[in-house]
Amino acid sequence: MSASFNRFLAGVAVLTFSVFARATDLTIHLSGSEPISRHMMKYRCDAQGSKMGLPAEVFSVEYINGAGNSLAIVPVSGHSLIFANVVSGSGARYAAGGFIWWDAGGRGVTFSSDSIDGNITSECHRAE
Template sequence: MNAPSLKVAAGLAVLSWSVVGSASDLTIHLSGSEPISRKTVRYQCDTQGSKMGLPAEVFSVEYVNGAGNSLAIVPVGGHSLIFANIMSGSGARYAALQYIWWDAGGRGVTFSSDSIAGSLTSECHRVE
């Protein structure tokens, strides 16, 4: 293989590695004997949700619980954001960046954001 071909092949290898490398998996090691549970729930939100970065179509949220942690992985702005459970008077309330994902039990799910642009809220519902 001549030098220019070798450079092109090396460049393509680096490019393909960076594309493959951009998709990430995360492993978190948690101490304790409590089993880890995972549940995926599908949602659809109103049009305000898509303006805030949620998918316009039906999307999935993964809930991970165990070892004293409760997390919700929500697709926002084309990324999977990890929301951590925070204190709530009712239901399960999760926070990430400026966002709140709040499953208030029988009252439904809200997605809200407080930013310089102001407070925004979207109403969401489970899709079976």
């Protein structure tokens, strides 16, 4: 076989692998003896949420807490975004890029984003 044909086959193999290898696993090593807790909650948001990239149907958010960290993994525009807990006057407020996921306890959950059009907000509720 010619060298150019071998490069062509190698390129096809790389492209095929990249198309089928969509999921990515992540391992984070944290120091300390505090146990790590993980739990899933299901949510449904209003129509504004789907315009902002949240799933239109019921979706799951994974919460990971431990070793001084509080994270929420939220599906936005087909990606799993990792939100980190930030200072909040009440409830649990998480940020990722220009997005905020805020579980304000009895007041419900809001998903918001600052954009060129201003602050856009969606109201979300726990689903069973």
